[in-house]
Amino acid sequence: MKIIASSLWRSLMLVGVVCLIGNSCTHSPYVLPQNLRTGDPNICFESDILPIFISNCAKSGCHDAASHRSGYDLTSYTSIMKKGIIPGNPAASKIWQSVAIPGTGVEVMPAEAPGLNATSLNLLRRWIETGAVDSGACYSICDSNNFTYRGGIAPMMQKYCTGCHNSTSAPGGSLTDYASVKNAAVDGRLLGDIQHLAGYNAMPQGGLQLSACQVAQVKKWVAAGAQNN
Numbered sequence: 168m169k170i171i172a173s174s175l176w177r178s179l180m181l182v183g184v185v186c187l188i189g190n191s192c193t194h195s196p197y198v199l200p201q202n203l204r205t206g207d208p209n210i211c212f213e214s215d216i217l218p219i220f221i222s223n224c225a226k227s228g229c230h231d232a233a234s235h236r237s238g239y240d241l242t243s244y245t246s247i248m249k250k251g252i253i254p255g256n257p258a259a260s261k262i263w264q265s266v267a268i269p270g271t272g273v274e275v276m277p278a279e280a281p282g283l284n285a286t287s288l289n290l291l292r293r294w295i296e297t298g299a300v301d302s303g304a305c306y307s308i309c310d311s312n313n314f315t316y317r318g319g320i321a322p323m324m325q326k327y328c329t330g331c332h333n334s335t336s337a338p339g340g341s342l343t344d345y346a347s348v349k350n351a352a353v354d355g356r357l358l359g360d361i362q363h364l365a366g367y368n369a370m371p372q373g374g375l376q377l378s379a380c381q382v383a384q385v386k387k388w389v390a391a392g393a394q395n396n
């Protein structure tokens with residue numbers, strides 16, 4: 168018994184050595200080229216890239232964890248990578264094809280909703296090109312003193328909310344224009360929801376909570392009269 172075990176062990180070792188020397192193993196894990204391992208320091212997966220997926224793709228009935236239509240659950244780094252991103256190569260990435268290259272035969276996404284805006288597309292492309300790295304816990308640059316509607320609030324809505332809250336699909340109302348955002352602000356829902364307060368709907372639905380700095384931007388804007396500035 169012992170002899171069999173040890174010869175088995177030896178053949179396993181041999182296979183290992185052959186793999187190392189001859190590079191003959193199939194199914195070896197994909198190894199990211201050295202120059203693509205650090206990603207773009209200005210892009211944070213959690214706060215820049217994941218919200219694009221949460222807002223535009225992971226709506227209920229589409230690619231959220233529960234529905235995962237066509238097998239696509241687009242709510243976490245692992246599940247996003249598994250199904251459609253080739254690090255360093257947007258053109259070969261199914262997810263990129265579906266949002267940015269019509270005519271490849273891959274279904275155009277998001278289905279029955281406006282396409283991704285140029286800012287989101289640029290971020291996504293750059294993220295894939297620089298290695299599609301999961302940068303760990305981080306937040307995008309935020310200045311809590313930037314609390315004008317156009318400078319701070321509207322871009323935040325666009326990044327985290329309007330994929331779900333737009334004119335075509337608007338459960339809970341649109342957040343694409345000043346009047347609607349102001350409405351949500353003055354009746355308290357906007358701040359209650361983004362702070363995940365008891366009795367409110369935690370927003371962005373299914374996504375990570377906005378950072379303390381981002382919440383502070385909204386608070387200051389509301390406190391200053393939620394102006395169209």
Ligand code: HEC
Pocket residue numbers: 221222223225226227324327328329330331332338339340342351356357360361367368370371372373374377
């Ligand atoms: C993945 C989709 C999705 C995203 C992203 C999302 N929402 Fe919502 N939101 C919903 C749905 C669905 C409802 C309706 C919930 C309900 O009534 O149960 C809703 C409701 C709301 C409401 C009204 C509901 C209430 O509290 O009375 C507000 C305000 C709101 N969302 C704000 C936001 C803000 C602000 C963001 C971005 C920071 C955001 N949402 C991101 C899906 C989303």
